[in-house]
Amino acid sequence: GAVVSQHPSRVICKSGTSVKIECRSLDFQATTMFWYRQFPKQSLMLMATSNEGSKATYEQGVEKDKFLINHASLTLSTLTVTSAHPEDSSFYICSARLRTSTDTQYFGPGTRLTVL
Amino acid sequence: GENVEQHPSTLSVQEGDSAVIKCTYSDSASNYFPWYKQELGKRPQLIIDIRSNVGEKKDQRIAVTLNKTAKHFSLHITETQPEDSAVYFCAASIAPSGTYKYIFGTGTRLKVLA
Numbered sequence: 001g002a003v004v005s006q007h008p009s010r011v012i013c014k015s016g017t018s019v020k021i022e023c024r025s026l027d028f029q030a031t032t033m034f035w036y037r038q039f040p041k042q043s044l045m046l047m048a049t050s051n052e053g054s055k056a057t058y059e060q061g062v063e064k065d066k067f068l069i070n071h072a073s074l075t076l077s078t079l080t081v082t083s084a085h086p087e088d089s090s091f092y093i094c095s096a097r098l099r100t101s102t103d104t105q106y107f108g109p110g111t112r113l114t115v116l
Numbered sequence: 117g118e119n120v121e122q123h124p125s126t127l128s129v130q131e132g133d134s135a136v137i138k139c140t141y142s143d144s145a146s147n148y149f150p151w152y153k154q155e156l157g158k159r160p161q162l163i164i165d166i167r168s169n170v171g172e173k174k175d176q177r178i179a180v181t182l183n184k185t186a187k188h189f190s191l192h193i194t195e196t197q198p199e200d201s202a203v204y205f206c207a208a209s210i211a212p213s214g215t216y217k218y219i220f221g222t223g224t225r226l227k228v229l230a
Contacts, residue, residue, distance in 0.1 A: 032215060034217065034218075042222075042223070043205060043220045043221065043222050043223050044160065044205065044218075044220045045220075046217060046218065046219075046220075049215055049217055051215070057213070057215070060117075091157075093159060093160070097216070103148040103209045103216045104148075104150070104162070104165070105150075105218060106162075107152075107159040107160050107161075108159060109158065109159045110157070110158070110159055112157070
């Protein structure tokens with residue numbers, strides 16, 4: 001149980017284009033999903049907290065107009081990187097929290113984004 | 117702001133020896149502390165967690181201890197094996213605005229030498 005999937009696993013795009021990443025909770029309902037970014041050999045940095053049916057809460061320093069988050073249902077959240085640039089290249093990981101839990105998060109497999 | 121410090125950043129041990137990784141958190145309201153193992157290019161996997169009403173928890177070769185007064189918690193791996201080699205992250209759960217979120221430590225790269 002508590003499986004989280006992400007799609008795509010890898011994406012390469014040209015500078016200036018937009019990329020959408022999907023995060024799904026496969027066998028449970030997730031009221032809250034989280035989006036992290038991880039640069040090579042670094043820790044996971046929380047970008048935003050996504051609550052179903054409401055606007056995402058962004059961490060300080062994360063541009064909400066650049067990283068669009070939509071949490072349309074209890075099993076799906078999407079992250080769109082708009083007008084991507086090479087410095088946006090990173091490993092993006094989502095996590096989901098069980099509706100009945102206050103804290104335990106289950107992580108997706110991550111998406112490797114490379115912007116040329 | 118809230119932060120979690122983690123030491124050491126790298127750790128090499130001989131197979132069969134023990135490994136200890138330590139974390140310190142800043143928010144005294146934190147009450148949940150998970151540990152994750154991450155292999156290269158993979159997702160973080162929860163290996164053990166502890167809540168603030170418990171001082172120690174053990175699961176086979178892995179144990180976690182928590183000192184709430186000092187705001188320290190540690191991961192102990194005994195009888196290490198080569199497959200334990202990975203990056204380990206500690207985290208503290210905080211809820212500054214009512215929604216619980218994690219603050220991660222900086223990670224420890226563990227290498228178990230055969």
